[in-house]
Amino acid sequence: MNPIFIDKIEILKLYKRVDTHTHKGIQGHALIIGGSYGKIGAVCLSSKAALKSGCGLVTAFIPKCGYEIVQISIPEVMVLTDVQEKFISNITFDIKPQAIGIGPGIGQEVATQTAFHEFLKTNKTPLVIDADALNILSQNKSWLSLLHPKTIITPHPKELERLIGKWNSEPEKIEKTITFSKQYHLIIVMKGAPTHIIDGDTIYENTTGNAALATAGSGDVLTGMITSLLAQSYEPINAAILGVYLHGLTADIALPETGYQSFVASDVIANIGKAFLSLENKD
Ligand SMILES: NC(=O)C1=CN([C@@H]2O[C@H](COP(=O)(O)OP(=O)(O)OC[C@H]3O[C@@H](n4cnc5c(N)ncnc54)[C@H](O)[C@@H]3O)[C@@H](O)[C@H]2O)[C@@H](O)CC1
Ligand SMILES: Nc1ncnc2c1ncn2[C@@H]1O[C@H](COP(=O)(O)OP(=O)(O)O)[C@@H](O)[C@H]1O
Ligand SMILES: [Mg+2]
Structure with a gap:
């Protein structure tokens, strides 16, 4: 039951430098599915974080009301819209992303639940599930069997409790989460202080991050980062480990300038570059 600590030594074993001859077409295409009226910001944060974590292309699938918001706030991100104005009701697209992140801001409308169910029945793309998509699964536990092995889920403690029940x-x-991971063959990012990652019987414990991360949207950013790494062909467990490590590191880097109080989720995104650069340093 001893955890493997996620520190720079562990990270350098799995970190892949960017190939000099790469291009956006082979650098990975991430699709972020989420958003609802009043929660389009979650998709903005998630899709910008995906781009800033190195994938070549990012598309956001959102309800119609978010179209201009996403296009104006992050012009680098491509946008596909649902037929509905305020929530997602039918997840169909003709692109071929290498990874999909679903859930930030998606809400729990009945039509969204049905759309998520239909999506899970046919999806074959590596997947990260977060936020309200996890809450929908908690209400429909039989759908968990539709998830492919090594699907990554990223619950905060309340979302985890809804999935696995209370603990004392x-x-x-940890024991209950291991059992859940083994039952459904999932990689579980148990967000917290510190974050643990459970992959069957293997437990990882992150060593970066601080209480500045206790701010709206910081989990949405993490979902974008992990989805981006997955799209760049990292193995799912390595995408989860590297994403969690870099996400925490941004807060450690920013803290001297922002303090705990004024750090916001956009500060995570602003410091992803410095977090990556620290992996290129010798110390
Ligand atoms: N700007 C935006 O558009 C934002 C959208 N968001 C979206 O809003 C939706 C609802 O997400 P929420 O997570 O707020 O709602 P939830 O109801 O899932 O979670 C909130 C509850 O969980 C508890 N909780 C959260 N973190 C905890 C921790 N570390 N330890 C113990 N309890 C904890 C809180 O006390 C609260 O009771 C999601 O779809 C999410 O993606 C949020 O991420 C905030 C920002
Ligand atoms: N006190 C803390 N110390 C370290 N990390 C924290 C702390 N509080 C929250 N975090 C991190 O911040 C993120 C919060 O995610 P989440 O609750 O899903 O936020 P949101 O839904 O608002 O985006 C997680 O990665 C979590 O590990
Ligand atoms: Mg969240």
Whole structure:
């Protein structure tokens, strides 16, 4: 039950430098599916974080009301819209992304739940599931069997509780999460302080990050980062490990300038570059 600590030594074993001759067409295409009226920001954060984590192309699939918001706030991101104005009701697209992140801001409308179910029945693309998409799964546990092995889920403690039930102690929480991971063959990013990643019987413990991350949207950013790494052909467990490590590192880097209070999710995104650069340093 001893965790493997996610530190720079572990990260350098899996980190892949960018090939000099790469181009956007082979650098990975990430699709972020989410958003609803009032929560388009979650998709903006997630899709910008995906781009800033190195994939070549990012597309956002959102309800119609988010079209101009996403196009204006992040012009580098391509946008596909649902037929509905305020929520997602039918997830269809003719692009071929290498990874999909679903859930930030998606809400729990009945039509969205049905659309998510239909999507899970046919999806074959590596997947990261977060936020309300996890809450929908909690209400429809039979759908968990539709998930492909090595699907990544990123619950915060409340979302985890909705999925696996209550626990009485930290060891029991880990034990129950291991059982859940083995039952559905999932990689579980148990967000918290610190974040643990559970892959069957293997437990990883992150060593970066601080309380500045306790701010709206920081989980949405993490989803974009992990989806981006998955799109860049990292193995799912390595995408989760590297994403969680870099996400925490942004807060460690920014803290001297922002303090705990004024750090916001956009500061995670602004510091992803410095976090990557620290992997190129010798120390
Ligand atoms: N700008 C935006 O558009 C934002 C959209 N968001 C979206 O809003 C939706 C709802 O997400 P929420 O997570 O707010 O709602 P949830 O109802 O899933 O979670 C909030 C509950 O979980 C508890 N909780 C959260 N973190 C915890 C922790 N570390 N330890 C113990 N309890 C904890 C809170 O106390 C609260 O009771 C999601 O779809 C999400 O993606 C949020 O990410 C915030 C920003
Ligand atoms: N006190 C803390 N110390 C370290 N990391 C934290 C702390 N509080 C929150 N985090 C991190 O911030 C992120 C919050 O994610 P989440 O709750 O999903 O936010 P949101 O839904 O608003 O985007 C997680 O990665 C979590 O590990
Ligand atoms: Mg969240």
